[in-house]
Amino acid sequence: MTNEMFKKEAFKKSVKDNVKFLYRKTIEEATQEQIFQAVSYTVKDVIIDNWLETQKAYDEQDPKIVYYMSMEFLMGRALGNNLINLCGYGEVKEALEELGFDLNCIEDQEPDPALGNGGLGRLAACFLDSLATLNYAAYGCGIRYHYGMFKQQIKDGYQIEVPDNWLKNGYPFELRRPEYAKEVHFGGYVRAEYDAEKGATRFIHEGYQAVKAIPYDMPITGYDNDVVNTLRIWDAEPIVDFELDSFDKGDYKKAVEQENLARNIVEVLYPNDNHYAGKELRLKQQYFFVSASLQEAIAKYKKKHDDIHKLYEKVTFQMNDTHPTVAVAELMRILMDEEGLGWDEAWEITTKSVAYTNHTIMSEALEKWPIELFSRLLPRVYQIIEEINRRFIAEIQAKYPGNYEKIKKMAIIYDGQVKMAHLAIAAGYSVNGVARLHTEILKNQELRDFYEMMPEKFNNKTNGITQRRFLLHANPLLADWITEHIGPDWITDLSQLKKLKVYADDEKALQEFMNIKFKNKERLAKYILEHNGVEVDPHSIFDVQVKRLHEYKRQLLNILHVIYLYNQIKMHPEMEFYPRTFIFGAKASAGYATAKKIIKLINSVADVVNNDASINGKIKVVFIENYRVSNAEIIFAAADVSEQISTASKEASGTGNMKFMLNGAPTLGTMDGANVEIVEEVGAENAFIFGLSSDEVINYENNGGYDPNVIYNTDEEIRQVLMQLINGTFSSDTELFRDLYDSLLTNKNTDRADRYFILADFRSYADAQKRVEEAYKDEKGWAKKALLNTACSGKFTSDRTIQEYVDDIWHLDKVIVRKK
Ligand code: F58
Secondary structure (H helix, E strand, C coil), X not given: CCCHHHCHHHHHHHHHHHHHHHHCCCCCCCCHHHHHHHHHHXXXXXXXXXXXXXXXXXXXXXXXXXXXXXXXXXXXXCHHHHHHHCCCHHHHHHHHHHCCCCHHHHHCCCCCCEECCCHHHHHHHHHHHHHHHCCECEEEEEECCCECCCEEEEECCEEEEECCCCCCCCCCCCEECHHHCEXXXXXXXXXXXXXXXXXXXXXXXXXXXEEEEEEEEEEEECCCCCCEEEEEEEEEEECCCCCCCHHHHCCHHHHHHHHHHHHHHCCECCCCCCCCCXXXXXXXXXXXXXXXXXXXXXXXXXXXXXXXXXXXXXXXXXXXXXXXXXXXXXXXXXXXXXXXXXXXXHHHHHHCCEEEECCCCCHHHCCEEEHHHHHHHCHHHHHHHHHHHHHHHHHHHHHCCCCHHHHHHHCCEECCEEEXXXXXXHHCCCEEECCHHXXXXXXXXXXXXXXXXXXXXXXECCCCECHHHHHHHCCHHHHHHXXXXXXXXXXXXXXXXXXXXXXXXXXXXXXHHHHHHHHHHHHHHHHHHHHHCCCCCCCCEEEEEECCCCHHHCHHHHHHHHHHHHHHHHHCCCCCCCCEEEEEECCCCCCCHHHHHHHHHHHHHHHHHHCCHHHCCCEEEEECCCCCHHHHHHHHHHCCEEEECCCCCCCCCCXXXXXXXXXXXXXXXXXXXXXXXXXXXHCHHHCEECCCCHHHHHHHHHCCCCCHHHHHHHCHHHHHHHHCCCCCCCCCCCCCCHHHHHHHHCCECCECCCCCCHHHHHHHHHHHHHHHHHHHHCHHHHHHHHHHHHHCCHHHEHHHHHHHHHHHHHXXXXXXXXXX
């Protein structure tokens, strides 16, 4: 399965030539970064041919296309992934060795294109990989942020945000396409003009500021099928270059404003996870990439088709959360104002073309825009939303005459705000959640009224991840071992992994499986030593929680439990205790004070625990700096225990949970999100489940919460742990963690004490942790659990998820670029 183009000698020559042409250097003189660039250009050469072939196939076969509209694509590094998908990794590794380079080190030169925050952005990246691998025509549509997710440094235990200038050396895997530039308009006013000939009123948008949207294309390679799809991300440039003589022309102010608008719009990714920032610039970003993408999609459609009424037969737009929902009104605008259609025709096309995915029920993440801001920034689009709202309210009234409660709860515009989720549901032909439990909660709680009115729109698509990146590339030892045992078909058909079940009682196989885990733990230990200066013992249990820092994800529960164990060991030094390394990795949104304080607490606990000789290294705590896609790959492969401990009902799905499972780490978790389905696949005996159920949590919430003080007052050990937050155990400043302490015990304004049920779940969590320890001591038993987790993870491939989107929502056609 090697690619002709990666024949060693030809490859080596091409790399040498690139070094010469790009840098006027010989290979011996080049830096590692220059070798990375040269290698990448060689790989891009291979890709370009397939890219052209794919375009040709699409032109000839005219398949239906999905446009995956997303503010975020958390791609991770491209070089290794492309080599994997082009089946050239092995050859290239050898070729580089012969030139004296280590491919891993060369890969490490690549900046992580981090154009996303967390789960939602990474899901988009996995989906693009699966779409290409499954031979579907797809475009990712997004923004070319000049600064992606910030780099995290830890100083004195605090998170410091450092700008991520990922483009500073030039990014070899992108292609600027100025010939496809589009104009996007902001501000101004709308003038109505009666067209006597047509007997209709036309709306003309005037006095606006314009920005030029320039697309940059990134290739998305399918696995071993020669398909190369496109991620098209838009950069902004001023319409007219700032010219000195514009001062004379009298539009100096406007020229400056347009220049600033263009400069600001794509400057930086908002670093929020599960929290929305109601900032004007954010709405500008949304409209900017949505408008440019829709214009492009329609122009492309019109090249081949002359009946715009049938747009939905060849094109579908999937909105990744509400962030691109302005697409609904923008599509209406284009169809009416530019294509000359009437309202009803435009509405019919629009509502057959757009679909919406919901990723959260957290109310603080639901997008609402003040009317004032919205109508000032997008006057024509706002006008259209007003009309959609008027008609939608009429429909509600027709269905529920006299029921004004319904209107209040469901209107798109209400209380001075535009509610984007309501717009997405009213217009979308499909509304989906991202795990079965999440979809049920949407239907029965959060979106109940909408479900009742339009049940046919609602469906579930449980998330998935790509095994090409998170096993084949991230864990080569395990990937090879699996291929030796069941052949290579799992790479494109993950359900094959169930064939590994026959090895669940095979001692030799279990031994090999755990040896691989051990080697991966050594690899991670080396990484931790190099990057954090902490020595960890690969013989200890690697207990890992890596994900964005958010209160609902409950990193605080994890670290409080570490404190509890520490107390136990100190109090009972003779107690049997299996050594444990608690590994954390998490970025906190820059403005999220509580999340940042939790990072500080983890690091403060680490300082005390790691330096307390009296506990003989039984517990180590490590906070891995700058958690991101590239180090995630090393971390998942090395984990023994997967911490998925969100408050039940809060984590829509989770996808990290799936990456751990795939790599043989049992889940320690609540019955939340996709954990429910993970347990269903692997069996409760191969997971460690604890805590309140989502029904119980929701029940408490609907009835005024619960009182954590009862637990505090009656459970001495928990009380001791909490007291240590404020008695100087972990900081000489006894006020430092006072807020965290208070948040667990005191009602504050609208926030109830312990909003995320940490104390309520503490004992049950500690018990589950005890079960983990007992299970781990039984070496064979543990190996079996670990292996079965890998064997039962087949469902969680994004290939399965994408096939479900195709079958139930998008109805795409397969395209053949090359006969396999
Ligand atoms: C995540 N959402 C969910 N949002 O929290 C997670 O359970 C799910 O697995 C994942 O989506 C994929 O479905 C998420 O990552 C964001 O980061 C948004 C970014 C923009 C502001 C609002 C939150």
